[in-house]
Amino acid sequence: MTIMTYAQALNGAHSIAMKDDPLVFAIGQDIGSYGGYYGVTAGLLETFGKERVLDTPISEIAITGASVGAAVVGTRPILEIGFVDFVGTCWDQIFNQAAKFCYMSGGQARVPMVIRMACGAGLAYGVHHSQSLEAWFTHIPGLKVVMPSTPIDAKGLLLSAIEDDNPVIFLEHKFLYNQQGEVPDGPYRIPIGKAHIARKGKDVTIVAWSRAVHWALATAEELANDGIDCEVVDLRTLSPLDEATVAHSVEKTGRVVVCHEACLTGGFGAEIVARVTEKFFDSLEAPPVRVAAPDIPVPSSRPLENEYLRPERRLSDAVRNLNAVSHRRI
Amino acid sequence: MRLLRVSDERVAERARRGEVPGLLHLGVGEEAVAVGACAALRPEDKITSTHRAHGHFLAKGGSPKVLMAELYGKEAGCCRGKGGSMHLVDMNIGFLGANGVVGAGLPIAVGAALGARIKGEDWVVVCFFGDGANNEGAFHESLNLAAVWNLPVVFLCENNQYGISQSILSQQKVANVADRAVSYDLPSQIIDGNDVLAVFGTISKAIDAARQGKGPTLVECMTYRISGHYEGDSDAYRDLGEVAAWLQNDPIQRFQDFLLNQGVLLPEEVESLFRNVDTTVDEAVAFATGAPYPTPDKAEKHVYAPGKRGTS
Numbered sequence: 001m002t003i004m005t006y007a008q009a010l011n012g013a014h015s016i017a018m019k020d021d022p023l024v025f026a027i028g029q030d031i032g033s034y035g036g037y038y039g040v041t042a043g044l045l046e047t048f049g050k051e052r053v054l055d056t057p058i059s060e061i062a063i064t065g066a067s068v069g070a071a072v073v074g075t076r077p078i079l080e081i082g083f084v085d086f087v088g089t090c091w092d093q094i095f096n097q098a099a100k101f102c103y104m105s106g107g108q109a110r111v112p113m114v115i116r117m118a119c120g121a122g123l124a125y126g127v128h129h130s131q132s133l134e135a136w137f138t139h140i141p142g143l144k145v146v147m148p149s150t151p152i153d154a155k156g157l158l159l160s161a162i163e164d165d166n167p168v169i170f171l172e173h174k175f176l177y178n179q180q181g182e183v184p185d186g187p188y189r190i191p192i193g194k195a196h197i198a199r200k201g202k203d204v205t206i207v208a209w210s211r212a213v214h215w216a217l218a219t220a221e222e223l224a225n226d227g228i229d230c231e232v233v234d235l236r237t238l239s240p241l242d243e244a245t246v247a248h249s250v251e252k253t254g255r256v257v258v259c260h261e262a263c264l265t266g267g268f269g270a271e272i273v274a275r276v277t278e279k280f281f282d283s284l285e286a287p288p289v290r291v292a293a294p295d296i297p298v299p300s301s302r303p304l305e306n307e308y309l310r311p312e313r314r315l316s317d318a319v320r321n322l323n324a325v326s327h328r329r330i
Numbered sequence: 331m332r333l334l335r336v337s338d339e340r341v342a343e344r345a346r347r348g349e350v351p352g353l354l355h356l357g358v359g360e361e362a363v364a365v366g367a368c369a370a371l372r373p374e375d376k377i378t379s380t381h382r383a384h385g386h387f388l389a390k391g392g393s394p395k396v397l398m399a400e401l402y403g404k405e406a407g408c409c410r411g412k413g414g415s416m417h418l419v420d421m422n423i424g425f426l427g428a429n430g431v432v433g434a435g436l437p438i439a440v441g442a443a444l445g446a447r448i449k450g451e452d453w454v455v456v457c458f459f460g461d462g463a464n465n466e467g468a469f470h471e472s473l474n475l476a477a478v479w480n481l482p483v484v485f486l487c488e489n490n491q492y493g494i495s496q497s498i499l500s501q502q503k504v505a506n507v508a509d510r511a512v513s514y515d516l517p518s519q520i521i522d523g524n525d526v527l528a529v530f531g532t533i534s535k536a537i538d539a540a541r542q543g544k545g546p547t548l549v550e551c552m553t554y555r556i557s558g559h560y561e562g563d564s565d566a567y568r569d570l571g572e573v574a575a576w577l578q579n580d581p582i583q584r585f586q587d588f589l590l591n592q593g594v595l596l597p598e599e600v601e602s603l604f605r606n607v608d609t610t611v612d613e614a615v616a617f618a619t620g621a622p623y624p625t626p627d628k629a630e631k632h633v634y635a636p637g638k639r640g641t642s
Contacts, residue, residue: 062471065437106410
């Protein structure tokens, strides 16, 4: 075990995968000598050379499509798109090409690629560099969507994503890159499609992912002092969704809050709440609750951006209020 | 070429009867480009195609029966009926996909060429695209990237003069698609796309250069689609005289005349070849009509590849 940052953990996963398999390569803007905008690919160029650490022009369509083509012929690209906000420029190659190749070919073709993108607000980057767009990807059959919340998860999930034979959308919260944690030194895998109970509890289930997991854990600690025992489910993977782990927790607590940084309408919280309500209605003691950002673009000015980030502050009250509701058989 | 022609004409006929569903973009009149280019390829070479893909599929060595079954939506089709006309894929012959999105195949072709380099293979990729794609961003980004990385890809423009209803000159100031190559420091050439030997010769040279590490080439093949944009197109935007003039420039008739004049084939040999093609297409249609549809439970299969590295 070594204490390292989320960015360093991702860097370690690159190194392990690229040493292990000569068909794995990294591709993206400023990932070589510059080391990536967050240092995730630092040093890879020196170790693996420019044939496998490909600095590209600012051409998201070409580099995403080239990753699709390279994957279809049997290599394993790890593509970095610096900000998820840029995905509009290459969206066709992701949702029409990468996501549909296997299906439209009747299962002949494989697209084993990872698309790493930074997401999230909190750094005053403004409307074009701060969004949380995970729900877009979860709406596309054929994509897997992974959002690690800790350094140890980041490394283990990235190694699984690189080995997966499908296109994996790997969303890294830019606020987490410098977060530190203990990470095993060697290779290990955290399975895609499995959620993690980040904290055990019996009163209220908080479902979260990425940075919101930390809000959930902090809220749980705060409420423990008031005798409210929260269980925190870190989804880790949004697609495919680990419905069983969510269901198991909700059956135990009877109360669920979904907390995410993305704005409310059409957010992935809606999907969680819908599934819980459809399938586990009889387990609920109170109506499910979503705690999400308001439906606004992410503003730059600090006090305004803090309004966008209100789920962090509102989670505690939401859980407290929910815990006070108790009508068996709603 | 005759196989491509007869196959597509039969598809059109069966579509009018309601047997073949969906949007069908036929390549009648453009056969010399597909056949001339693919004749220059080795089996391990790859191609990417467009929405007008049937001819490319057959020219690359695809089975007429499997193609027809796919167009009919049958389980025996190359994509088990999931692709259809605009989304044909056959990995066994290096056919990396027709494409329903104009220009989307270009970056994929660049990536397949990049894959060759990373894997240490010497295959080459021919990227078919239409003149309509040359105003897509994907075209420009892809040519630039392939040029910067000196990748083994040949960009082959089938300039059939129309992007759906709009003539090429009504939508761009640059007269030729090949003129774009200057921006990316690529060699380029404009050729008669209805002369199958010219296509074969030019593409052969471009492929050799690519295989020798000399990088990409842009080749613009001037041709014409005799059929409408899609089967059922009103085609009201084209002058009948223009179509008639191009009918006199039929690539199959031209090559047939050439072979007869040169004494390579006798008239009876041509007749025999044509009869064989008719039989092949008859058999393909019979195969497709007789083949079973996929069962509804197959709709939810193949959304994801089942495994991970080394397991599938």
